[in-house]
Amino acid sequence: MTVVRNLISELREKRLWPVALALVVALIAVPVLLSSSGNAGVVSAPAVGPVGAVPALPAVSVTTTPSEAKLTGPQRNPFAQQNPGTSSSGSSGTSPGAGGSSGSTGSSGSTTSGGSGTGTSTGTGTGTTAPTTTTTPAAAPKPSLLTATQAYHVALSITNSAGGLNTVDPVGRLSVLPSEQQPLLVELGVLKGGDHVLFVVQPGTVVHGPGTCTPGPIDCQIVSLAQNQIESVSRSTQSGTVSVALMAVTAITADKYSSSAAADAARQTESAAGRQLLNRSTLSALSLFDYKLSLGAVADLRNLTVGGG
Numbered sequence: 001m002t003v004v005r006n007l008i009s010e011l012r013e014k015r016l017w018p019v020a021l022a023l024v025v026a027l028i029a030v031p032v033l034l035s036s037s038g039n040a041g042v043v044s045a046p047a048v049g050p051v052g053a054v055p056a057l058p059a060v061s062v063t064t065t066p067s068e069a070k071l072t073g074p075q076r077n078p079f080a081q082q083n084p085g086t087s088s089s090g091s092s093g094t095s096p097g098a099g100g101s102s103g104s105t106g107s108s109g110s111t112t113s114g115g116s117g118t119g120t121s122t123g124t125g126t127g128t129t130a131p132t133t134t135t136t137p138a139a140a141p142k143p144s145l146l147t148a149t150q151a152y153h154v155a156l157s158i159t160n161s162a163g164g165l166n167t168v169d170p171v172g173r174l175s176v177l178p179s180e181q182q183p184l185l186v187e188l189g190v191l192k193g194g195d196h197v198l199f200v201v202q203p204g205t206v207v208h209g210p211g212t213c214t215p216g217p218i219d220c221q222i223v224s225l226a227q228n229q230i231e232s233v234s235r236s237t238q239s240g241t242v243s244v245a246l247m248a249v250t251a252i253t254a255d256k257y258s259s260s261a262a263a264d265a266a267r268q269t270e271s272a273a274g275r276q277l278l279n280r281s282t283l284s285a286l287s288l289f290d291y292k293l294s295l296g297a298v299a300d301l302r303n304l305t306v307g308g309g
Helices: 002-013 017-038 260-268 272-280 284-288
Strands: 092-096 102-107 150-159 165-168 176-179 182-190 196-201 205-208 212-215 220-226 230-237 240-256 289-292 297-300
Touching: 150 182, 150 260, 176 240, 176 272, 182 205, 182 230, 182 240, 182 272, 182 289, 182 297, 212 284, 220 240, 220 284, 284 289
Parallel strands: none
Antiparallel strands: 092 102, 150 165, 150 240, 176 182, 182 196, 196 220, 205 230, 212 220, 230 240, 289 297
């Protein structure tokens, strides 16, 4: 107690007792205040309800299925005319051969090595649109025999490697197809009768479709196509066949000239590149067909009779 008394007396002498009293009051008041504030109600955070969808943000749907845009426009592609109800195996039948002879009977959808299948179709089929063709004003459709002042006019469509469609109008006789750089076919000319166009199938070329092959579908050297028949053209490689193009004759007409001399000049016109290929060719079927200038067409020598032209 002596220590306390000495402390109090010292505070009185130095007049520091008010400070000491204030400290004592503070020591007592602070714990009291803290305990009272701890008993007060805790203010809880307001309840947050479920967040609604923000109307300004569009819903996003993710799909792994690729979409395909279809182009619209006039139908000008002769290869988009197959009947959708036809099965993939094709319909079997007999296609008229060159010069009216019967071709081989088989399935038009079956693939043959170096030859084409046969079929009955000679047109675009039911419910399809015929290809649009352009001819000269003096042209006459499909004459069976030409007059002295007429010459045949052939047009065809063939697909290209870029996925487009090339129209060849007119097709010069002995034209190399698809191109001179890729000589797969040579246009031999219109068959006598005006209903078919003959094409020489070059070695290594495989054709498939309704066209009629000579000597036959296994060894196709000459293929005969009627108007609007679609033929697939491929080339043979060591690993198999590689598809090159689809081809169709879109028109067989006759152009009228002012004189027989002008018509003869048109009939004699031929591709030099195609002539070179045929001169070097060893295909035996070429001897069965002969281009007659007097007819302006190719004659099937198998169908000639004594005294026939």
